[in-house]
Amino acid sequence: MSVLDVLRIMVVDDHISSRMVTVEALQQMGVKHISVAKDGREAFQKLNAEPVHLAISDLYMPDIDGFQLLRAIRAHPKLAKTGFIILTGRKDGAVVQNAVKLGVNNVIAKPFTPDVLKKSIESVVGRLH
């Protein structure tokens, strides 16, 4: 049994097309258990019902954004150890600093390549293959 058989990942993005891009990249890597959420609020509700090993979240979203979602997860006793990768179109120093302060595992700049996404995931959960 490999990591890919058990690894559960949630993709959080308000743009359907961006979600599809990330989900397809994960499927091509062989990730079998993928869930999605359209914003931070939906993600937090779904995670409470069904936790995942890793959340890959867009930063800029209406209502509850990626930072707020990360803060809520780290403050939650059962979800606190969930891996968290932020995707952002603006990967500048302030974004990275704030994300690190909140306990992010990795920050990826959009548009990303599947290889970068894979490396980033492996930096959090270990080798996939």
Added chain:
Amino acid sequence: MITGTTQKIPIVQGDFAVSDAEGVVISTVLGSCVAACIFDPVARVGGMNHFLLPGNPDRDGSDQSRRYGVFLMEKLLNGLFERGALRSRLQVKLFGGARVLDARSDAGAKNAEFATNFVTNEGLTLVSTSLGGLQGRRVEFAPVSGKARQKFIGMAVPEPEPKKIKRELESVGDVDFF
């Protein structure tokens, strides 16, 4: 020129601009590229982008070019949301995607198809399109009113992929470890 124009913002390939200021007109010139003009008539804010999907989707697989297109559309949408636009109110006008003669593949059609699919997938309202054909277009868009004008400007000429796109696609190879 759209009546009442006080400031003109020209954009080039790979760019986008958003404004909620009266009198602003965003303009661009398109061959096989596509420009999406998106506005919220209630919040009175709008913006335009100008993109060409990089690479040859037939040869390289469409993944990379689609990722880049999605990224450019998302940047424009996020810019609109930051200025108070609501997704449910957004209206979209699409221009460009002309066929360039002498080109091996019809990149214009692929850009147009990508843009139309994006609008459908995101559930946005497409209010008008002027896509395809053999002629280039000059497009002017008033983001506050949502008014757009286009002028055909002769046969479309091939548009090279700007170095900026290549740089952006190549500069994402780094992974930071915290």
